[in-house]
Amino acid sequence: MPRPVRSRRICDEPKYQCFSPCEKKTSDIVILTLDEYEVIRLVDYEKMTHEQCAKQMDISRTTVTEIYESAREKIADAIINGRSFKIEGGNYRFCDGTARCCKKDCRFRIDGADVFADVKKKGDHQMRIAVTYENGEIFQHFGHTPQLKVYDVDNGKIVESQVVDTTESGHGALAGVLSRLEADVLICGGIGGGARAALAQIGVKLYGGVSGDADTAVEALLDEKLEYDPNVQCSHHAHEEGHNCGNHSSCGENHHGCSGN
Template sequence: MKTKIAVTYENGEVFQHFGHTKEFKFYTVEDKKIVDSEIVPTMGSGHSMLADFLLLNGVTVLICGGIGGGAKAALAQKGIELRGGVSGNADEKAQAYVDGTLEYNAAVECTHHHDHDHENCSEHDHHCGGHCH
């Protein structure tokens, strides 16, 4: 069976902000071996579009650092398995997933994420952590 893994990617590492990732590294897995990989730009997709982007590219598993609740829900709705709270070398983490040894945090959720248009953050009574502008 063929599996496609996506890792939020920046300079060889797992990028720590799912909704702001500029590229993914896709890994194609067959017979418990990584047989192919490629770096794919997200073309500026935001939180809401990234789950669709992954689904359209045949991804069944996402490995990432931080992720907000809305994005987690979107991935679940698309049937994409999430392995969040991961950091370090992207290639090593993808291989760890294939080997069944990947350490991750099933409960990871960035509390500074929210499901609205970031251009209107000043209207809300919260701190955006500098991610709104």
Template sequence: MKIAVTYENEEVFGHFGHTKQFKLYQVKDGKIISSEIIDTNGSGHGALAGLLKSLGADVLICGGIGQGARLALEEAGIRLFGGVFGSADKAVNDYIEGSLSYDPDARCDHHSKGHGEGHSCSGHDCSEHGCSEHSCSEHSCS
């Protein structure tokens, strides 16, 4: 089984469509046997689902994700676990153990609204303070 994680600085990156890298884990018999960092080379949103399919990914773990990307992943046969934050390695180990905490309704719905009022990234409402006033590594509003 191959598990892909949106990736930045050892952490699950918070916005699928803007991720610059995936960490791809090869899992066999309930253990990680290898992992590698894959650059997306600027691919965005729908193209990322195709990239993951070409890499043989069975599962994607990410933070926020838009509806179009959700549909593209579904069409590619890739299982989605969104709303995940923190260590990428821990997330994969939790998935393997069946204890991954995720949000099946995680969304990133700001594509037509910009980063102001109405922006919502995986359950975090940025309208109170604006995305420019905090570190995007918390949940990645970028």
């Protein structure tokens, strides 16, 4: 029986995910996975050794070497043969800020201090509901919510709530925030496909397409009366015409305007 493949810990998704030769249009795309991207970022850009990279990604050094060789082969193929390449997919999980091997400040640590140190721990038998939040209302764009309001529920009743600054935008960053906050459920407005996948990966149950007062929505959820859209998609994330990967105009496209953010 084959051994299960260990997921690779990555810091965040790249800001730019689609690259294409400017000299021609092409639909021939090389897929670089996010864990392959992370190895390239850490080894070639951050100048880590394979051993340091392995520690940060929570995998073995030999696995880093295998991923690194695969990634470089794909990048060489794209450059030499004029193929587009896109960064997506892979076997990964977002860092939740608890990786002490990382010596740099990140969205979870500023000047070495844990930005969520004041957030109360969830009780052993409690459910934690997070809501995208601004001025008492459900914020309508998951990837850019300035805050999350977090509700702790015990025996079907809200026993505690607190508002948490998200510190950063993007669905990868926010998935890490939700993981760090130990959220079980997310209530939000619009959300892209990539974000839905990220939430599923960390085991957060999603109730999307919800608007209005945040407190009222949580009470409705607990009363099993919440109206939500299980198929919600954020229209913000659709590629505009002429901006698909492989089109001349997409060279270096910023991911904050791409699907899934």
